[in-house]
Amino acid sequence: MIGLGFIGPQHVDAIRRVPQAEVVALCDHKAATVELVCKQLAVPKSYTNWQDLIDDTEIDVIHNCTQHALHDEINRAAILRGKHVYSEKPLSISAAAARDITLLASKCGIAAGVNHQYRMNAAVQEMRARLQKGMAGRPLMVTGCYLQESASQATDWSKKMLNTGIARTINDIGIHWVDTACFVLGQPVKEIMADLHTHFPIRTDAQGDTHEMNTEDTAFIMLRFADGTPGQFVVSKAANGHKNDLRLNLWCDGYGMEWAQEEPDRLVIGRKGIGYETLYMNSRTCQKEVIPYVTTPMGHVMGWSDALRNSVQAYYSSIIDGSFGSKEVPYCTFEDGFHGMAFVEACIRSSRERCWVEVEQL
Structure with a gap:
């Protein structure tokens, strides 16, 4: 889980309703925030650098809950590391970037979801x-x-x-x-x-x-x-x-x-x-x-x-x-x-x- 604003902890709760899934790490650029939330939610690992979290070989799925401007960079890096990605909306900063990341996810065989939960x-x-x-x-x-x-x-x-x-x-x-x-x-x-x-x-x-x-x-x-x-x-x-x-x-x-x-x-x-x-x-x-x-x-x-x-x-x-x-x-x-x-x-x-x-x- 990358990004611990309003939506991040909501994702943690949702993931824990899936019997086969386990939340193993959280990431936020604020060290005090990620340490506090990890303690509150009993998550074992904390990161302040999202690249380090993506490099963690224990992780299979990335939830990208960061600000809009960071979605493309993080999603692309996660896909290239073979991680499945569930991203907050909007997917990208432009239609061209969204097209590129969509085709990349398909090429790499990645489960690529976007959080439009109202449907x-x-x-x-x-x-x-x-x-x-x-x-x-x-x-x-x-x-x-x-x-x-x-x-x-x-x-x-x-x-x-x-x-x-x-x-x-x-x-x-x-x-x-x-x-x-x-x-x-x-x-x-x-x-x-x-x-x-x-x-x-x-x-x-x-x-x-x-x-x-x-x-x-x-x-x-x-x-x-x-x-x-x-x-x-x-x-x-x-x-x-x-x-x-x-x-x-x-x-x-x-x-x-x-x-x-x-x-x-x-x-x-x-x-x-x-x-x-x-x-x-x-x-x-x-x-x-x-x-x-x-x-x-x-x-x-x-x-x-x-x-x-x-x-x-x-x-x-x-x-x-x-x-x-x-x-x-x-x-x-x-x-x-x-x-x-x-x-x-x-x-x-x-x-x-x-x-x-x-x-x-x-």
């Missing part, structure tokens, strides 16, 4: 299963949003706003929505039109220092999927009152399906002439293939950490049974991660040129 919620799996079986009918349109409030004021400044690549909000949370939508539809995004906004070109930190901003706070995005299904969503870090509000709505000619990440254990079904019904995820009423994702009884809410555990479990299962090279794995792969980066670059280009732009395909 691994039981309700999202249920949406996909119902659509694939034709239960909801033909998809007519997709809508949604991903809204947070962390950058809603001019005094909202954090070092996390640095080194985010060519985009900030889309790179951080927008690609989560896109991955979830593409997974449900079973289709990549073909073309988009985006309108990006930086609400505060100058931000002020707690010490009164100012920081020039050249990345977006909010994006309004129209899109068409490869099968022609149209869609639109808004992604923003300037939506006061919204904590982690990802919503995906799929309208079909049979019925509609709506999912909200902050109410993750339920799926809302909308029927013409009847109204709405709420389907709580449970093993008695969900589709057969969704049962492995239902881990608690109704009312015992399965949430964010459960989806992460589902993703990590699926990733390690594919290593154990050798299926990681198959296109049928449910978790997000490096190929999916490439599509995410190509989507981000298309959004930037569309907003600058004020037109529809095709999304690069692998």
Whole structure:
């Protein structure tokens, strides 16, 4: 495990739910941090240099939980050392770099996963299963949003706003929505039109220092999927009152399906002439293939950490049974991660040129 910010310890917990996996080492550039976390989580080895961890012959899998700008270098080094890699998103700093690392992982026979865990919620799996079986009918349109409030004021400044690549909000949370939508539809995004906004070109930190901003706070995005299904969503870090509000709505000619990440254990079904019904995820009423994702009884809410555990479990299962090279794995792969980066670059280009732009395909 490399990187011990918010997400790193969450990965440790998820890995420990896999009987065949053992967390043997953690790495962070802050010696005090890695020593403390190793003690708290009872992990035997600690490193402050990620190259040393990758060189450890006892390690088979690397979880890359570092900042965006470090993903490419670390992932490449791990692959060349024969390690399987499970990387945080976004996969790379560019579509070109994502393409290169995806092809390298395939060439080297590496299990290459990206942590887009929202697709691994039981309700999202249920949406996909119902659509694939034709239960909801033909998809007519997709809508949604991903809204947070962390950058809603001019005094909202954090070092996390640095080194985010060519985009900030889309790179951080927008690609989560896109991955979830593409997974449900079973289709990549073909073309988009985006309108990006930086609400505060100058931000002020707690010490009164100012920081020039050249990345977006909010994006309004129209899109068409490869099968022609149209869609639109808004992604923003300037939506006061919204904590982690990802919503995906799929309208079909049979019925509609709506999912909200902050109410993750339920799926809302909308029927013409009847109204709405709420389907709580449970093993008695969900589709057969969704049962492995239902881990608690109704009312015992399965949430964010459960989806992460589902993703990590699926990733390690594919290593154990050798299926990681198959296109049928449910978790997000490096190929999916490439599509995410190509989507981000298309959004930037569309907003600058004020037109529809095709999304690069692998």
